[in-house]
Amino acid sequence: MNDTPGLALARATLAAQPFSALLGTRLTAFGDGAATLELDIREELLQQYGYVHGGVLAYAADNALTFAAGSAGGARPVTAGFTIDYLRPATGTLLRAEARVVRAGRTRVVCRCDLYAVDDEGNRSLCAAAQGSIAVSAPGEAAGPAA
Template sequence: MTVLTLEDARKGLAAQPFSVLLGARVTSFGDGVATLELDIREDLLQQNGYLHGGVLAYAADNAITFAAGTTLGPAILTSGFSIDYLRPAKGIRLVAEAQVLYSGRRQATCRCDLRVVGEDGTTTLSAAAQGSVMTRNGATS
């Protein structure tokens, strides 16, 4: 299997037009863990002024997949995930921290905590997700 670096992860994210549109960044990557961050902007809010749930789901999906990539390699796809919205997300930055719970030869299961950083620097857990990632097209990395 090819060992991926933080720079590889950043290049992979930069190749995703939707991630570029959202301004997402990979801030940590390796050893079964990945962190994705994005600044909360007005155009990402829903009608009540909270970060849209779709943005939280995007961040969970990508963070889970990047974490799995640390164990499975780059030829992977999300096979499914669930998310629980715990509190409205309001702040200046979203931090999605994912970790591998189990990794086999072709599939990994990961958990992701989604926290919002407030203007005063405090963090609030806003959502939690769990998902599975599998190797693509029968690739074994």
């Protein structure tokens, strides 16, 4: 999955997102209906109790879901909607979002994402789970859900 021809293009797409660049997000796996994003947990991403802010978890899930859909061959994927369940506080040194396609249709792709907080020793703790619907369009069509 890590050495797919589309990995370089997917990484360039991620790098072109100013917010992702601000957070320092990395695409570590891409292909065959799956994608993994990682970002370092740092003080600026925490809420008042010292846990990773829920908005950061939601961002990671949203992007991982969309990249997983894109890896399944969906052109111009954009999130149509997603839900997230926060399971436990995210603490550690790394946030990892692992997404995979559940079903790829012609115009919608349904994906799931597990979010893990990873500590210095590499121990993973499942902190959130998300599921989303990703709209895909053919080249030349407007991207995104129909209005």
